Amino acid sequence: MSQSTENRGTPLVELRDISISFGGIKAVDHVTVDLYPGEVVGLLGHNGAGKSTLIKCLSGAYQMDAGEIFINGDKAEIRNPRDARAYNIETIYQTLALADNLDAASNLFLGRELVTPAGFVDDARMEAETRKIMGRLNPNFRKFKDPVKALSGGQRQSVAIARAVYFNAKILIMDEPTAALGPHETQMVAELIQELKAQGLGIFLIEHDIHNVMKLCDRASVMKNGQLVGTVNVDEVTDEDILGMIILGKTPEGVSA
């Protein structure tokens, strides 16, 4: 599954030497990670290790204090979520970031509404598009008219995923996409990740479940206390190796990717 990273050309994303601190606490401390097309990179670590914070620098939710971001080898300026979207970076947040009072279509197109020639929002067309994509992602989805607060956890998750997938993402960030899901839905997300990967997307996957990491990821970058412990090729290590990295903060000998 994994290839040697040296001869794969330019990474899709390179986060180089990123630092960000909040009130004197270094949430992310000189971390460098990268991501290639068609690859899933797991980001692991305890709660508060800095995974979500690091990734929010890429999605534009936070502004890093120091460091550089390269997209396809070019330096990128990401100051806000709009900039990130312009680089085809889509994010599925742990909280899902849905407006509970709006329906699925309004959430899917939030910030990128389809409009009529007169400049009004085209609800009918947005709903039609939503039905199309949901038909592919979650064929059982029916509640197109209800506000998303009336949906189940899995349905809400599929709205959030549809939002990321619909706009032709090249880089996908998933923050614990299966944390609130049942086994069946988790399987659906796993299949989707495989499918998107086959389409050549690069995916950053924040995940706590080691089992999922071993199953879904090509490489894993482990963080502890805001610092990068190391990055390994998943099929060259065992569960215990990765757990050791998370808990002890030590990279096993000779497996660094």
Add this chain to the structure above:
Amino acid sequence: MTKPPKASAPAKPSLFKTLEIDTRLLGMIGAFVVICLVFNIITDGRFLTARNLFNLSIQTVSVAIMATGMVFVIVTRHIDLSVGALLATCSAVMGVMQVQMLPGILGLGSPLIAPLAILGGLLAGALIGAFNGWLIGYQRIPAFIVTLGGLLVWRNVGWYMTDGQTLGPLDQNFLLLGGVEGTIGATGSWILGVLFSLAAIWAIWRARAAKIQHEFPVKPLWAEGALMAISVGAIMGFVAILNSYEVPIGRLKREFEARGEVLPEGYSEVYGLPISVLILIFVAIAMTVLARRTRLGRYIFATGGNPDAAELSGINTRMLTVKIFALMGFLCGLSAMVAQARLANHTNDIGTLDELRVIAAAVIGGTALAGGIGTIYGAILGAIIMQSLQSGMAMVGVDAPFQNIVVGALLVLAVWIDIQYRKRTGEKV
């Protein structure tokens, strides 16, 4: 934006569900009808007369216009306590321009006086509102504090501008905007009624056509027909009521004498739709379109539902706050224009306690203080309900303190009913 809450998988849809009528709207209309009937009985039929309904409608306009703006403010989880004070400042700007400044420059009675004064007042309102929005959105001062301070500041800026004096007489053209001085007569009212009816039918038909085009389920034809009939009936009924209010003979006599003519025997004239009510109708339509059919409206409701999600979707929520408060300020200017023209002069205490009436109208109309939920028509209905209660009590001869006690208690009661309603339908409170 608030759609009728649906129960979980009912076997057979109820009548209201088939018609897709908001049950909350029905509740409010029901409350209004009950209020009207009760007062009509107590006053021996004086409440439901064309004259009283005409007065009721022109008294409601000022608060109702501001209430539509307050919906957006509350939907985004803010509050504006300064609308009454802002109205006073806008009114002072219009008053000073009309009475003291412009006649000296343009000459008394110039047709430019009214438009320029209005422009000045609207601009003042929008700018002050935008400034409030900047303090709230960019400086992160809570709206409650900014507008509580604003309540004192703008009330007294208005006072300072006029030295506390009443300004009048106002420009003749300006007075047309107040209500009784400016109506469009019977024929004009009927024509507008027909136009609005056609527009309502067209809107319902077009919504159906759009659904069919995308192969969405549609209501049965009879339901669409019933909706059209109800809309047309309401519009034409309202016009018919206003068109049956005759101008008093004494007033007609004066008007004819002023033109050097004699009032012919048996001549009568009706008021028809007041211009101020037309202004409210246009504000209501514009604000509803803004809320439902524009990106700005979508962002307002999204921000109210989940500010973080809105921000992460690339919505500039700070600028949005500035826009919302600028719009609120603009509407305060518009209300100032109507209120001042109705009262026929600028007084120092114009708009006093309007902030409470406006907030109450929006809340009684179903705007949730938790944010994300509210409708323009609800706020206007809320304003009508409050005004009908207040003028009904005045008619019956309820003492002033009791009137305010009832209105205050009503506000609390309305919110309580709203909480019970949302609990039952499983919405967040």
